[in-house]
Amino acid sequence: MCRTTPLWGRGLSTLNTGASDRLHDCRARNVVEAIMWHAYSKQSDGYQSAERFYNLSKEDRDAVVLFIDSI
Numbered sequence: 001m002c003r004t005t006p007l008w009g010r011g012l013s014t015l016n017t018g019a020s021d022r023l024h025d026c027r028a029r030n031v032v033e034a035i036m037w038h039a040y041s042k043q044s045d046g047y048q049s050a051e052r053f054y055n056l057s058k059e060d061r062d063a064v065v066l067f068i069d070s071i
Contacts, residue, residue, distance in 0.1 A: 036054070
């Protein structure tokens with residue numbers, strides 16, 4: 001088990017450090033990649049959330065990313 005860094009304040013990371021890496025091991029280069037990494041397996045705890053994100057309209061996906069980048 002591993003613990004992903006809380007999202008609060010992550011939107012400021014790019015402004016403060018220039019890095020927009022996500023996940024506990026920084027393998028995701030942006031918010032969308034971080035969400036989609038949670039769909040690596042149907043047994044993943046985040047699979048259903050990632051699948052719902054994938055099935056959103058582009059406008060709604062963009063709104064989710066904008067929200068995450070704002071917190």
